Amino acid sequence: MKPPAFEYLAPTSIEAAVAALGGEEAKVLAGGQSLVPMMNFRLLAPSLLVDISRIPGLDDIREDDDGLRIGAMTKHHQVETSHLMQKHFPIVTATMAHVAHLAIRNRGTIGGSLCHGDPAAEWPGLALLLNAQLKTTRRVIPAGDFYEGALATDLADDEILTEIQLPSLAPGTGWGFEEMARRSGDFALAAVGATVHLSGDTVAEARIVAIGAHETPLRLTTAEGLLKDRASIAAVAVAAMDEVSPNSDLHGSADYRRHLVGVLTRRALTAAWERAA
Ligand SMILES: Cc1cc2nc3c(=O)[nH]c(=O)nc-3n(C[C@H](O)[C@H](O)[C@H](O)COP(=O)(O)OP(=O)(O)OC[C@H]3O[C@@H](n4cnc5c(N)ncnc54)[C@H](O)[C@@H]3O)c2cc1C
Secondary structure: OOOOOOEEEOOOOHHHHHHHHOOOOEEEEOOOOOHHHHHHOOOOOOOEEEEOOOOOOOOOEEEEOOEEEEEOOOEHHHHHOOHHHHHHOHHHHHHHOOOOOHHHHOOOEHHHHHHHOOOOOHHHHHHHHOOOEEEEOOOEEEHHHOEEEOOEEOOOOOOOEEEEEEEOOOOOOEEEEEEEOOOOOOOOOEEEEEEEEEEOOEEEEEEEEEEOOOOOOEEOHHHHHHHHOOOOHHHHHHHHHHHOOOOOEOOEOHHHHHHHHHHHHHHHHHHHHHHHO
16 A cells, blocks of 8 residues: 655754644654654554654764663664674564564664554663663653554654763673564564673562563563562463463454563563572
8 A cells, every 4th residue: 555645855854854844744854664664554654754754863872971862863783793792682682583584674764663662672672671871852751751552652743863872881781582473573562671680699679571572572570579588480381371461452462462571571581580699
């Protein structure tokens, strides 16, 4: 299908882009890998697309004292092949292989993925797991406050995400990311990411996030607390299943997705624990 007619603007400054977004049924165009299919299916019909790909300075990955800063227009494949990312956040590097196919990763952007807000997408879950701070043209939003529901964020119509800040993990933090999809490149039926930081044989910090098992990505705080209280990984996995509320659809039932969350939590935590130890 073809999209309804629309106007197209490609400003070269962020100020011009924000100005263009005010007052019309306008949408930001980043990589177009989610927006354009939605327009082709007539699920969206913006009258103006504001292409932000010609604005300089939005597509690099930088290291600073607090961690990494990733421009919102950085493409999935840039992240996947970044030495800085591999050094600081190997969980992100490993997870990128689950995002769609290489052709889509070559065009799709981190900012687009975060702003699209598909509950089965990897980046929204990673942002939550890694306590990302999302810098926009107006403010800085903690990832935990960004999602209001499936495909719904806290962004205003004329607000642009410009940068994702990933705070450093404590040295020695172990990680695991496990996903189940029907075919390679498909969205996750469910996925779980985990980080574990040990202090001696006690858990100083544990984070667990579930993807595709709730209307937004979800931190599994009860399961995290149990792990800190020295529950077994098997018991934590059972608690994780109780925390999610997945939907049934063509691809899998809610019960199956809940079961997956249990299995994937066990696997992700085991991997995180081994890396931490
Ligand atoms: C066949 C297929 C399979 C896919 N599989 C997966 C998968 O397994 N996992 C996964 O995570 N993704 C998957 N995707 C989606 C892909 O990752 C997209 O790259 C991503 O969802 C959107 O990024 P984009 O840059 O193309 O954004 P666009 O499509 O250009 O924009 C998406 C939305 O975000 C808004 N937006 C974009 N950038 C900004 C910004 N900086 N500030 C404010 N609003 C903004 C747009 O207005 C639009 O509403 C798949 C896509 C396809 C077509």
